[in-house]
Amino acid sequence: MSAEAPTPMPALPPPRARVVKSNRAQIIIFSILTLILSAATVWGGRVWLRNSETLVFAVGDANGPEARFAAKLKAVLKANSSRLRLKIVPNPDNAKALAQFDRRDAGLAILRTDAKVPPRARTIAILEHDVVLVLSPGGKKIKSLSDLKKKKIAVVGYSENSVNFVRSALEISDSPDAAQRVQQAPPNTPFDKLFASGFSAVVAIEHTSTIMKDKTYEQFAKHGGGFTLNAIDSAKALARKFPAISEETVSTGMLSSSPAIPDDDVDTIGLEWLLVAQSQVSTSTASELARVVYENKAELALDDGFASKIEPAATDKDAFIIAHPGAAQYINDDTKSFMDRYSDMMYLGAGALSVIGSIFAAIYTKITRVAPEKASELAIRILDVGERMEHAMCIDHLDELQDELETILRHAVIGLRDGTISSDGLDTFKLGYELVRDEIALRRDHLKRHPQQLEDNVVVVKAASG
Structure with a gap:
């Protein structure tokens, strides 16, 4: 008879597939x-909220300081990503620019305080100060304002209003005789030529910031025969009488450092250049414009010094031109925080x-959302281990089931800790775990008590593998 080969012991059935779901x-x-x-x-x-707004900026001559300042302001607004945009409109002169502003065809303009001020103009910033210099040849000093009125005067200034301003400040009438005595000097005429042509005095109206860079006065003091800078003794009275006029001081050595001219502080009068906006320009727009102007002073200064010392607008109610409410709001709350x-x-x-x-x-x-797995659902996996135990025919099978049971327990403990497993049915899980654990222990004891059965199983396994 032929010997029959022992039937191989079947392997344990695989565990049920488990889909791991996560909310991460x-x-x-x-x-x-x-x-x-x-x-x-x-x-x-x-x-x-920040839709761009375009403001028309009326300026005078395209090569004048007003137009050049407007061009710099336009570039600064763009560089700062401001919502404001400028449209610069040049005019033949500053008077025409102010007329355009007065017609409300422009929202911004620059004016000197001796100009005809549009009634709806509101100040954004003080760009520049003009100082009045009363010069006489050599050591010929002008003693008083009344003494100056009697002399033939040449007026040197940037604005076409300079002659009218001098006549108004000196209270000289518009008679033909006055027109002969107060005349506009040709541009760039040296002082010595003006004195030589019969003028007893030169009234120069200069930008304060420009004087600091201009060497003309120092050169004339050294090589042109010299001059005397005269004080205006009634500067304070003139400032009170004419609101457009401000009191100014020419500090020691301001015109010339060597020789020092003046050799001591000299009182005089002056005017201001203002950046103005229409009164109907919104508060937020004016505040934004003021912020950009005040926070970018260095970038707005012109090469010749104009607007190099920008100052806040006068917020007093009795100011010659009152500040725009938006500019005043920024000036009075200059420490706006990041939150503001x-x-x-x-x-x-x-x-x-x-x-x-x-x-x-x-x-x-x-x-x-994937809901946390319930502990009772893990109990099903434990019972699955218990069902597969009836196929365990050797110690190795039991060890395999024991490892799987411990893995389920470890997974439950970790899941309860991190929230991926809820405590629903935890008692059922514990009961199932203890039941299957005890069954594995009983099955292990049974196989140990029946070693012959264990050896037969081993032989079967070896035969199956051979």
Whole structure:
């Protein structure tokens, strides 16, 4: 008879496949989407709130200081990403520019305080001071204002109004005789030629900042025969009488350092150059313009010195030209914090983050969220181990089932700690675990008490493998 080969012992059936579900990916995706959509909302709101506004800037001659300052301001606004834009409109002279401003065809202009001031002009900033210099040849000093009125005067100044200003300040009538005695000097005429042509005095109206860079006075003092700088003894009275006039001081050595001219501080009068806006320009627009002007003074200064010392507008109610409410608001609250400037965007961002986050949280909670696995569901896996134990025919099989049971227990402990497993059905899990653990122990004892059965199983396994 032929010997029959022993039947191989079947292997343990595999455990049921388990699909591991996690909320981590959804949480990360929803968090990223919340931040992206909130940022997009804030950006869109910023664009909507900061729609660009174009202001027409009326200036005089295209090569004059007003036009050059306007061009610099336009560039600075662009560089600072301001919502304000400038459209610069040149005119033949500054008087025409102010006429355009007066017709409300322009929102911005620059004027000197001796000009005809449009009634709706409001000051944004003081750009420059003009100082009145009363010069006489050599050591011929002019003793008083009344003494000056009697002399033939040459007027040197940037503005076409300079002659009229001098006549007004000296209270000289518009008679033909006065027209002969007070004349506009040809541009760039040396002082010595003016004195040689019969003028007893030269009244120069100069930008204060320009004088500091101009070497003309120092050169004339050294090589042109010299001159005397005369004080205006009634400067304070003139400033009170004419609101457009300001008291000024020519400090020691301001015109010439060697020789020092003047050798002591000299009182005189002056005028101011103002950046003005229409009164109907909104407060927010004027405040934004003032902020850009005051925070970018160095970038706005012209090469010749004009606007190199920009000053805040006078906010007093009795100022010659009152400050625009928007400029006054910025000047009086110059320490605006980050919260003040960007509070609107921060509130918009917080609101967008709250709303969008709530929407995604609702979607996550009600629709896409994977609920934590219940402990009772793990009990099913434990019972599956118990069902497969009836196929365990050797110690190795029992060890395999024991390892699987301990893995389930470890998974349950970790899941209860990190929240991926809920405590629902925990008693059932514990009961199932203890039941299967005891069954494995009983099965192990049974195989140990029946070693022959164990050896037969081993022989069967070896035969099957051979």
